[in-house]
Amino acid sequence: MALMMQQFNFFLSQILFSQINVSEAPSIWSAFKRPIDISTYGHLSDWLFDYITVSITISFIFVCAGLFGFCYYYSAKRNKVPYYTYGYKKAHLKITLLIGLVVFFAIDSMIAGIANKDIKEVFWKFPTADENPLHVEIMAQQWMWNFRYEGSDKEFNTDDDITTNHILYVPKGRKIEYRVSSKDVIHSFYIPFIRNKVDAIPGRVTRLWVELTKTGTYDIGCAEMCGTAHYKMGAKLVVMEIEDFEKWQASANVLAKNGSDPSTVENYWGWKWEKQ
Amino acid sequence: MTYAHDIHPAPTTFLTKYVFSYDHKVIAKQFLWYGIFFLGIGGMMALLIRWTLAFPGEPFPVIGPILFPHTNGVVPPDTYSMLFTLHGTIMIFFAITPILIGAFGNYCIPLMIGARDMAFPLLNLLSFHIAVLSAVLMLASLFLPLGGAAGGWTSYPTLSTLIGSPGAGQTLWCLSLFVLGVSSTMGAINYITTIIAFRAPGMGYFDMPLTIWGLWLTAILNALFIPVLGAGLLLLVFDRVFGTTFFLAGAAATTGGGDPILFQHVFWIFGHPEVYILILPAWGMVSDFLSFFSRKPAFAAKATALSMTAITVLSTLVYGHHMFTTQMSPLLTQTFMTLTMTISIPSAIFFANWLGTLWRGSISFDTPMIFALGVVFVFGLGGLTGLYLGAATTDFYLHDTYFVVGHFHYTMAASVLLGGFAGIYFWFPKMFGRMMNETLGKIHFWITMIGLNGVFFGMLVVGYAGMHRRLYNPFVYEFMQNLIPLNTFITWSALLMGFGQLPFLFNFIYSLWKGPIAVENPWQVGTLEWTLPSPPKTHNFDTIPTVKCGPHEFGNPLLKTGRDFQYQTEELVR
Numbered sequence: 118m119a120l121m122m123q124q125f126n127f128f129l130s131q132i133l134f135s136q137i138n139v140s141e142a143p144s145i146w147s148a149f150k151r152p153i154d155i156s157t158y159g160h161l162s163d164w165l166f167d168y169i170t171v172s173i174t175i176s177f178i179f180v181c182a183g184l185f186g187f188c189y190y191y192s193a194k195r196n197k198v199p200y201y202t203y204g205y206k207k208a209h210l211k212i213t214l215l216i217g218l219v220v221f222f223a224i225d226s227m228i229a230g231i232a233n234k235d236i237k238e239v240f241w242k243f244p245t246a247d248e249n250p251l252h253v254e255i256m257a258q259q260w261m262w263n264f265r266y267e268g269s270d271k272e273f274n275t276d277d278d279i280t281t282n283h284i285l286y287v288p289k290g291r292k293i294e295y296r297v298s299s300k301d302v303i304h305s306f307y308i309p310f311i312r313n314k315v316d317a318i319p320g321r322v323t324r325l326w327v328e329l330t331k332t333g334t335y336d337i338g339c340a341e342m343c344g345t346a347h348y349k350m351g352a353k354l355v356v357m358e359i360e361d362f363e364k365w366q367a368s369a370n371v372l373a374k375n376g377s378d379p380s381t382v383e384n385y386w387g388w389k390w391e392k393q
Numbered sequence: 394m395t396y397a398h399d400i401h402p403a404p405t406t407f408l409t410k411y412v413f414s415y416d417h418k419v420i421a422k423q424f425l426w427y428g429i430f431f432l433g434i435g436g437m438m439a440l441l442i443r444w445t446l447a448f449p450g451e452p453f454p455v456i457g458p459i460l461f462p463h464t465n466g467v468v469p470p471d472t473y474s475m476l477f478t479l480h481g482t483i484m485i486f487f488a489i490t491p492i493l494i495g496a497f498g499n500y501c502i503p504l505m506i507g508a509r510d511m512a513f514p515l516l517n518l519l520s521f522h523i524a525v526l527s528a529v530l531m532l533a534s535l536f537l538p539l540g541g542a543a544g545g546w547t548s549y550p551t552l553s554t555l556i557g558s559p560g561a562g563q564t565l566w567c568l569s570l571f572v573l574g575v576s577s578t579m580g581a582i583n584y585i586t587t588i589i590a591f592r593a594p595g596m597g598y599f600d601m602p603l604t605i606w607g608l609w610l611t612a613i614l615n616a617l618f619i620p621v622l623g624a625g626l627l628l629l630v631f632d633r634v635f636g637t638t639f640f641l642a643g644a645a646a647t648t649g650g651g652d653p654i655l656f657q658h659v660f661w662i663f664g665h666p667e668v669y670i671l672i673l674p675a676w677g678m679v680s681d682f683l684s685f686f687s688r689k690p691a692f693a694a695k696a697t698a699l700s701m702t703a704i705t706v707l708s709t710l711v712y713g714h715h716m717f718t719t720q721m722s723p724l725l726t727q728t729f730m731t732l733t734m735t736i737s738i739p740s741a742i743f744f745a746n747w748l749g750t751l752w753r754g755s756i757s758f759d760t761p762m763i764f765a766l767g768v769v770f771v772f773g774l775g776g777l778t779g780l781y782l783g784a785a786t787t788d789f790y791l792h793d794t795y796f797v798v799g800h801f802h803y804t805m806a807a808s809v810l811l812g813g814f815a816g817i818y819f820w821f822p823k824m825f826g827r828m829m830n831e832t833l834g835k836i837h838f839w840i841t842m843i844g845l846n847g848v849f850f851g852m853l854v855v856g857y858a859g860m861h862r863r864l865y866n867p868f869v870y871e872f873m874q875n876l877i878p879l880n881t882f883i884t885w886s887a888l889l890m891g892f893g894q895l896p897f898l899f900n901f902i903y904s905l906w907k908g909p910i911a912v913e914n915p916w917q918v919g920t921l922e923w924t925l926p927s928p929p930k931t932h933n934f935d936t937i938p939t940v941k942c943g944p945h946e947f948g949n950p951l952l953k954t955g956r957d958f959q960y961q962t963e964e965l966v967r
């Protein structure tokens with residue numbers, strides 16, 4: 118309980134003192150940028166986004182050139198006599214099929230290839246035991262995020278688990294694996310700063326890993342519509358240097374052990390961490 | 394084999410003529426009014442949503458205090474959820490579907506293929522009246538004690554089960570869409586049968602206007618996939634009413650255990666084809682109009698028809714791209730991603746054909762044509778932005794953000810809406826025997842075009858900046874503070890777009906009574922409906938025409954008739 122209070126105070130101070138600078142109204146153009154990237158893999162998403170942007174801009178320039186160009190040069194005023202094609206021409210079918218294939222091989226199959234590779238080599242390559250990842254269990258509920266860390270016994274759902282809500286403390290420079298589930302409806306664990314999200318689904322455990330590169334406090338959101346207060350189902354991600362994180366973990370561990378109350382069943386919402 | 398109806402005597406009483414009519418042309422108009430009515434309601438809801446996003450906590454002007462007296466005109470958060478749920482539902486099922494499929498399907502199919510009516514006129518009559526019943530159920534759900542459905546138009550369980558939505562509004566929402574599904578299925582079966590069996594003698598499939606191709610493929614998808622949605626909704630109703638647990642799992646399921654993800658599979662097996670159900674009629678019309686107003690044959694029309702068919706087939710195989718973040722197995726994710734990307738082949742083909750049609754044409758910019766050109770532009774943007782969402786790497790970031798909202802509004806809302814308007818301006822003279830005003834039509838086009846690009850491009854940008862969907866007040870998040878000005882801009886664009894519909898409404902209603910009398914063939918087009926008087930007789934054709942050439946015979950230099958086009962009933966001049 119003490120721990121909960123401590124966190125609540127911390128959360129309040131976060132809100133009160135990290136004041137947003139309202140005196141200076143942001144310009145409309147400030148929306149044309151992504152949040153900063155604090156992960157080791159966010160650049161993959163950003164890179165592919167930019168790659169797609171370039172590809173489709175080129176395609177769209179062709180479309181617009183055709184659309185506006187032909188409308189201009191072949192308007193009824195300029196071009197009185199339209200070109201007649203005498204039925205369907207084989208050559209036209211060939212040209213059009215060629216354009217289709219060029220677009221597919223030059224743009225789409227490239228994008229699919231890159232994304233396939235990213236999935237295989239990054240997003241679905243979960244950290245192995247010898248990388249010593251931090252394990253965190255996340256239970257979503259209307260409308261709050263609950264986080265659970267294993268205690269010194271390296272087991273989940275025991276008395277010395279550290280549990281927090283609203284604030285997710287994590288170290289920089291160490292791989293973290295989240296396992297996510299939900300108590301009630303589907304939520305989605307979304308951190309814009311790592312360009313990733315995973316749904317929190319009742320009855321299932323989904324996984325997401327990340328390694329962070331910048332310390333600081335960042336927004337976590339719930340991306341899946343989950344009811345009236347969906348819009349404020351946020352949390353804060355607090356990224357700390359490894360030493361600071363370990364200090365926090367040690368003290369929180371003691372607090373957790375002292376404050377644990379085996380009679381409150383609802384505190385034991387965790388589950389056994391299974392190897393996958 | 395072709396069949397022809399006998400000529401029945403025209404109905405004489407008001408009821409049989411305008412309410413319980415078997416005439417496909419009257420049913421088409423009924424669907425048109427129905428669709429325009431709901432377009433207005435859905436549009437108002439959009440404005441309420443946009444107002445809340447730009448000016449959180451401020452009362453909606455004028456009608457706000459009437460609608461929400463308890464909060465002095467501010468949209469409350471639970472109402473906000475109902476608004477976006479019903480905005481989506483109404484726009485998709487009660488505005489676009491009735492206009493594009495109900496109105497144009499009914500009006501164009503028999504007239505353009507040379508039939509006296511639909512294959513099953515009674516089914517057609519029932520299809521409209523069942524759609525009315527469905528609308529009554531949907532509107533009634535708003536007046537229940539806990540209000541209407543509020544789980545999004547996707548109504549994912551477990552939010553849409555009793556766990557997240559205890560009110561009866563959600564049940565009624567499911568039943569309403571189930572009933573509407575019955576209506577759509579009836580219509581679909583009717584369309585498919587009519588096109589297969591009632592084409593005029595001589596009309597092969599490739600002699601059909603591309604509008605008919607679009608409507609036909611839409612009807613096929615409707616007949617196949619609306620029942621899938623119906624099944625899913627029925628299971629959801631069972632979970633809500635009879636205590637089954639098809640979609641319940643985890644701590645929330647007291648007995649047994651289903652899977653909420655099962656619903657997503659069922660929903661998107663229907664949901665992805667639904668996008669094409671809505672857009673195919675518009676594609677067909679655009680393909681025709683570009684040829685009609687360029688006064689030259691549609692470029693590689695066969696390829697356009699075949700690539701629309703290819704898309705129809707592919708659309709059934711890609712639905713998993715809506716579920717990447719549910720963490721399907723990597724194999725499924727990769728399969729769906731790769732299949733999704735193949736859609737670019739047929740899409741690129743008909744885009745090339747559209748431009749090929751304009752190439753070396755003699756283009757006149759009448760209102761239907763500028764709307765059709767508008768479709769090419771906005772569908773280009775909509776289709777291309779789909780690439781970001783089809784690739785899992787970028788989808789993990791963009792899924793459930795406004796980027797998705799912007800993307801599907803470009804494809805489903807902007808393109809379909811512009812296509813629908815093009816159709817209304819084009820067939821209005823045939824439907825009502827009067828012309829609409831061209832100047833007002835062009836004003837309507839430009840305001841709509843500027844407004845919608847402001848709205849939907851703005852949505853793409855705020856989504857790119859990370860703003861997620863369905864937020865009553867996004868600005869409780871620190872990282873979205875810089876998005877306030879752009880959200881305000883989007884809202885002003887939406888208001889502009891909303892007010893831009895007033896010239897249309899005025900034009901439509903004024904022209905019904907006061908528009909200049911339309912001649913038989915104002916656009917100088919050769920498809921079969923333009924051989925008939927405007928408006929046509931109840932039985933359409935005194936004698937069933939014989940078709941001798943394709944629908945796009947323009948600009949043949951050998952023509953000696955003084956016209957630059959051939960009617961489909963004329964032998965092709967070579």
Ligand SMILES: [Cu+2]
Binds near residue numbers: 257258260343
């Ligand atoms: Cu949530």
Ligand SMILES: [Cu+2]
Binds near residue numbers: 664668712714715
């Ligand atoms: Cu899809």
